Amino acid sequence: MPIQRLNHAVLYVRDVAKAVAFYGDVLAFKVITQMGDQAAFLQAAGSTNDHDLGLFAMGAQAADSPAGRTAVGLYHLAWEVDTLGELRKIRGKLAEHGALVGESDHGTTKALYARDVDGIEFEVCWLVPADQITDELKAFKGTRRLDLDAEVEAYGAERRGGIGVSVPALG
16 A cells, blocks of 8 residues: 555754644644653644644753754654745744745745744645646756745745645646
8 A cells, every 4th residue: 555645753952831832833733642741643724634743741851953964864753834925924923933044936936944942844845736847847856045935936835835736736
């Protein structure tokens, strides 16, 4: 059986309450279950999954992950939003929290990169719908700085992304 999608992610964090506050305020995750200051399970807005993110406390003494510097490990998780309007709103929240570290246009993917309160990097992205992918977008293999205003101008703030790419085509 082939893998269909990522069901949830689990992160080790220094302080569960701080991580819950960050993911709740910036990405609108809501707490489904909290186990004191040791763990929390969160659900993404609009999700029907029992949880999309698990957080487990390590304590203030926990070191940063060496992954990507001196060890192998996960680079980042990428969460997808439905519209460029949502991506714009999240960019504002990330900037407000001092968490935004990059904005990239990968052609068919428009992405923001950020770090949470523990320095764990993540991506929030919008995917060009399949019926909007041009030969030029297919041929683009690099990365350039994201011009979110230009993307909103081109696709609209409310066009549903990922249709026919990450989610089945409507119809």
